[in-house]
Amino acid sequence: MLGKHLLLSQFTDVDPSPFVANTHVDTLALSWTCMAGILAAAAIVRPTLTADGPGGPLQAIAEGLYKFVQDLAKGQIGHDYKKFLPLIAGIFIFVLTANLIGLLPWQAAEHVPGWFHMTNGHPFEAASPTTDFNVTFGLALLSLVVYLGAGLIKNGGHYVKELLTNPVEWLDLVIRPSTLALRLMLVITADEITRMVFLLMLPWIAPIFVMGFEIFIAVIQAFVFALLTGIYIGMAVADHH
Numbered sequence: 001m002l003g004k005h006l007l008l009s010q011f012t013d014v015d016p017s018p019f020v021a022n023t024h025v026d027t028l029a030l031s032w033t034c035m036a037g038i039l040a041a042a043a044i045v046r047p048t049l050t051a052d053g054p055g056g057p058l059q060a061i062a063e064g065l066y067k068f069v070q071d072l073a074k075g076q077i078g079h080d081y082k083k084f085l086p087l088i089a090g091i092f093i094f095v096l097t098a099n100l101i102g103l104l105p106w107q108a109a110e111h112v113p114g115w116f117h118m119t120n121g122h123p124f125e126a127a128s129p130t131t132d133f134n135v136t137f138g139l140a141l142l143s144l145v146v147y148l149g150a151g152l153i154k155n156g157g158h159y160v161k162e163l164l165t166n167p168v169e170w171l172d173l174v175i176r177p178s179t180l181a182l183r184l185m186l187v188i189t190a191d192e193i194t195r196m197v198f199l200l201m202l203p204w205i206a207p208i209f210v211m212g213f214e215i216f217i218a219v220i221q222a223f224v225f226a227l228l229t230g231i232y233i234g235m236a237v238a239d240h241h
Contacts, residue, residue, distance in 0.1 A: 027134060031129045045058045065089075069226070072223075072226060078238075080150075091142075091225060096219060098129045099188055099218035100128075101128060102126070103214050104126075128188050128192065130184055131185060131189045133185050137177070143229040144177045146229075148236065151236030154237040180228060183224070187217065187221055195214055
């Protein structure tokens, strides 16, 4: 449920520290679920891959996804794209999965016996992990570390000199990860709120159209996050003269 995270303190009487006690258990659980689902899907697809012939439908999906991410990374980074392809692919697939997991009919789970209820008595409804700033900021921080490291390795002292002497670069170190994190979090949060409102107003008419729109937004936001990460890396590894 948006804005009502499950806290570790709700499951135990032990309160080692406010930082640990206020850990968002639902965000961690759903993020791990996304990662486990991605690994499970990869394990299922891997034995079906073949170099002889077109392969089955799973191979077609995997090859289409690979080609899409490859074109995205190559278009933004250039000839050095292969080094960063796993990162771009990982970000795109994880963000897409995290966005989509929030579209599951979590509200129906309130009828499941033993389903967790909030302290105010309302049944808990899970939200996408990407509505939690901790997740989006972590992904943005990962992008920041990678493109800074890539620029340092590629251009060495010249890149460091530019970072230290150009105030615009200082601002970029704050603006780029902040906009990455906030854009994803705010858009997905707004979409979930919109879906909730439409489903309350038109429960029998809206679902098909709203869910289709939500899936579209989930894909677009995953693409934008991966695209911007590729752009930043491409700018960092570009030849500086």
